[in-house]
Amino acid sequence: SAAEKDGYDWFMRKEIFEQPRAVADALLGRHDGDGLLQLDEVRISEDELREVDKIVIIGCGTANYAGLVAKYAIEHWTRIPCEVELAHEFRYRDPILTRNTLVVAISQSGETADTLMAIRYARQQKARVLAVCNTNGSTIPRESDAVIYTHAGPEIGVASTKGFLTQLIACYLLGLYLAQVRGTKFGDEIAAVVDELAKMPDHVQCLLDSAEQVYELARTYAGTRSVLFLGRHAGFPVALEGALKLKELAYIHAEGFAAGELKHGPIALIEEGLPVFCVMPPRGRDQLHDKMVSAIQEIRARGARTLVLVEEGDEEVTRYADELIRLPVVPTLLQPVVATVPLQLFACELATAMGHDVDQPRNLAKSVTVE
Numbered sequence: 489s490a491a492e493k494d495g496y497d498w499f500m501r502k503e504i505f506e507q508p509r510a511v512a513d514a515l516l517g518r519h520d521g522d523g524l525l526q527l528d529e530v531r532i533s534e535d536e537l538r539e540v541d542k543i544v545i546i547g548c549g550t551a552n553y554a555g556l557v558a559k560y561a562i563e564h565w566t567r568i569p570c571e572v573e574l575a576h577e578f579r580y581r582d583p584i585l586t587r588n589t590l591v592v593a594i595s596q597s598g599e600t601a602d603t604l605m606a607i608r609y610a611r612q613q614k615a616r617v618l619a620v621c622n623t624n625g626s627t628i629p630r631e632s633d634a635v636i637y638t639h640a641g642p643e644i645g646v647a648s649t650k651g652f653l654t655q656l657i658a659c660y661l662l663g664l665y666l667a668q669v670r671g672t673k674f675g676d677e678i679a680a681v682v683d684e685l686a687k688m689p690d691h692v693q694c695l696l697d698s699a700e701q702v703y704e705l706a707r708t709y710a711g712t713r714s715v716l717f718l719g720r721h722a723g724f725p726v727a728l729e730g731a732l733k734l735k736e737l738a739y740i741h742a743e744g745f746a747a748g749e750l751k752h753g754p755i756a757l758i759e760e761g762l763p764v765f766c767v768m769p770p771r772g773r774d775q776l777h778d779k780m781v782s783a784i785q786e787i788r789a790r791g792a793r794t795l796v797l798v799e800e801g802d803e804e805v806t807r808y809a810d811e812l813i814r815l816p817v818v819p820t821l822l823q824p825v826v827a828t829v830p831l832q833l834f835a836c837e838l839a840t841a842m843g844h845d846v847d848q849p850r851n852l853a854k855s856v857t858v859e
């Protein structure tokens with residue numbers, strides 16, 4: 489009913505707007521003021537965590553994309569080799585697991601059969617399993633050695649939104665916790681990241697406050713046949729997630745690419761008027777930023793309409809952008825938390841404009857309990 493939806497037309501839209509609260513709840517009580525992480529729920533001992541020599545992150549759909557982001561952060565902070573794999577692929581390829589492998593299973597519902605079968609298999613192989621889950625007492629956390637709950641609150645819309653953002657937060661916390669336990673980062677370095685995480689609810693709120701710009705853009709694309717999404721580094725999973733949302737809700741062809749891969753094939757798809765979302769990496773010391781500017785220049789020269797997500801104050805890409813969507817200034821590894829939000833708003837509004845049922849997209853289920 490309308491009351492349950494708090495006056496929003498869809499649960500999905502309501503859940504998008506709940507994200508500042510959800511992100512704050514995911515962080516709540518998990519660090520002291522000085523950046524020391526308190527993840528008591530991780531019932532794997534510190535000694536065991538120090539012995540971990542490989543991390544394998546598994547999940548399906550949106551949860552898999554949260555895992556892709558997690559890999560960048562966890563490897564960078566802990567120097568532990570980290571793989572990300574779709575749960576159904578992992579389960580059936582005879583993966584190499586030992587008792588020093590930490591398997592991180594990400595699942596909003598905690599009931600996805602593909603992910604459940606994969607953790608059962610991992611535990612048979614003696615790996616330790618840690619679940620990142622939103623649903624208290626669901627099957628996946630019950631069958632895991634430990635769990636970090638994401639505290640997003642119930643997610644009803646089939647397309648995951650606040651589930652995804654809080655999975656990112658939980659994975660960042662896990663990475664920082666491992667870095668703390670293993671001593672790969674100093675306390676003040678961890679505290680600096682925690683401070684940035686603490687700003688995320690306000691950043692997300694700012695993006696929601698300017699939703700109308702994205703809605704207007706989305707309405708102009710109702711009926712478009714195809715949309716591409718480009719990103720690099722942590723922006724690459726954002727591109728994949730942006731594309732998945734459009735497939736799920738608007739039933740239009742949408743694909744995410746790593747921008748560096750363009751020249752190896754996908755650039756052949758670029759044609760006059762094709763909308764291409766581009767996630768600009770934050771300005772930093774590395775060359776990612778400039779490489780992305782060149783990629784945007786290239787596709788624009790071939791007639792694409794460039795819809796560029798770029799941080800406040802970065803003007804280098806302005807003249808190659810048909811539309812600018814401004815993002816708050818955040819560290820590269822945390823950018824997915826903010827960059828995903830406009831893409832959620834875009835998909836929700838485009839599907840609405842096309843007359844689709846946003847909460848119950850055709851052929852999809854909120855949680856898939858068969859393999």
Ligand code: G6P
Pocket residue numbers: 548549550551594595596597598599600603646647648852853854855856
């Ligand atoms: C289904 C949903 C997706 C979701 C995936 C994983 O396919 O339609 O939106 O990302 O399951 O769900 P989970 O509950 O395991 O995160």
